[in-house]
Amino acid sequence: MREDDVLRGVAARVAAGDYSDDVLIRPGDLDANGNWTLSPAPEGTRWLVVRGSQEHLAALAADAVDPLPPLEPASxxxxxxxxxxxxxxxxxxxxxxxxxxxxxxxxxxxxxxxxxxxxxxxxxxxxxxxxxxxxxxxxxxxxxxxxxxxxxxxxxxxxxxxxxxxxxxxxxxxxxxxxxxxxxxxxxxxxxxxxxxxxxxxxx
Incomplete structure (x- = not known):
């Protein structure tokens, strides 16, 4: 892969806020259809899951993933x-x-x-x-x-x-x-x- 392609790929992931390998999600369970069903939990409770895992993708579809802060370039x-x-x-x-x-x-x-x-x-x-x-x-x-x-x-x-x-x-x-x-x-x-x-x- 050319350097420009890698640069664009990294920039796209960072701009989309999809740059962490570990993701915080709201607690829940996967139902029989693979959907994320939220579970009762104390306010602010989050689970740490691996980006791209079944739990992450299901929670993402259910809008149960905490957004990441934007990253800034170096001076x-x-x-x-x-x-x-x-x-x-x-x-x-x-x-x-x-x-x-x-x-x-x-x-x-x-x-x-x-x-x-x-x-x-x-x-x-x-x-x-x-x-x-x-x-x-x-x-x-x-x-x-x-x-x-x-x-x-x-x-x-x-x-x-x-x-x-x-x-x-x-x-x-x-x-x-x-x-x-x-x-x-x-x-x-x-x-x-x-x-x-x-x-x-x-x-x-």
Whole structure:
């Protein structure tokens, strides 16, 4: 998929307020026909369901899904500052998304200054560390200290995973075998997964 197609796809999802992988719905049940029937619950009670699940789609059809707040793009200053701290230009597609669409907040995507953060309030730039490989920017947060990084050193904007829970020590960073375009396209298609290593069938 071309970069312009991905940019348009992300922009459309953000504009439609359909950008979160986890959705808050009003409590209820699926009836025999797959319709969402609301259940009595205390005021303000919501259930968290996965976007695209049967429950989400049925609740959406029943107008039982809480609308998401609009996302705002990053400022030019924030993006320029991010590139200065990183010491590299951002991949053109990522720069355009930050400036034209949203400062993170869609799917697992982190923002730069003033944008979406991880659960400890850190933006992609706050997470940069001299202990990390040069030129890698953390742009996706999955929980449990697991992140997706994009290589900004001009090698095709390839994606890297980081999982400190893997027990691999210095090898906690590993190439995911996809580009930023592939990664974002996977999110648009609902097939993007958090970084994970599969054991070698021969050695385990």
């Amino acid at each position: 030019v200053q924030a993006v320029d500052d991010a590139e200065r701290v990183l010491g590299q230009p951002l991949p053109p597609l990522l720069r355009r998304i930050y400036l034209e669409v949203a400062n993170g907040g869609f799917g697992p995507v982190l923002g730069v200054a003033g944008g979406c953060t991880d659960d400890l309030g850190r933006t992609a730039i706050d997470l940069l560390s001299p202990r990390q490989p040069a030129g890698l920017l953390p742009i996706g947060y999955w929980g449990c200290a697991i992140y997706s990084y994009v290589d900004c050193l001009g090698r095709g904007a390839t994606m890297w995973g980081f999982d400190p829970n893997s027990g691999l020590g210095d090898h906690s960073f590993y190439a995911e075998g996809m580009s930023l375009v592939d990664w974002l396209d996977g999110w648009l298609r609902g097939s993007l997964e958090q970084p994970h290593l599969a054991p070698d069938p021969a050695s385990g």
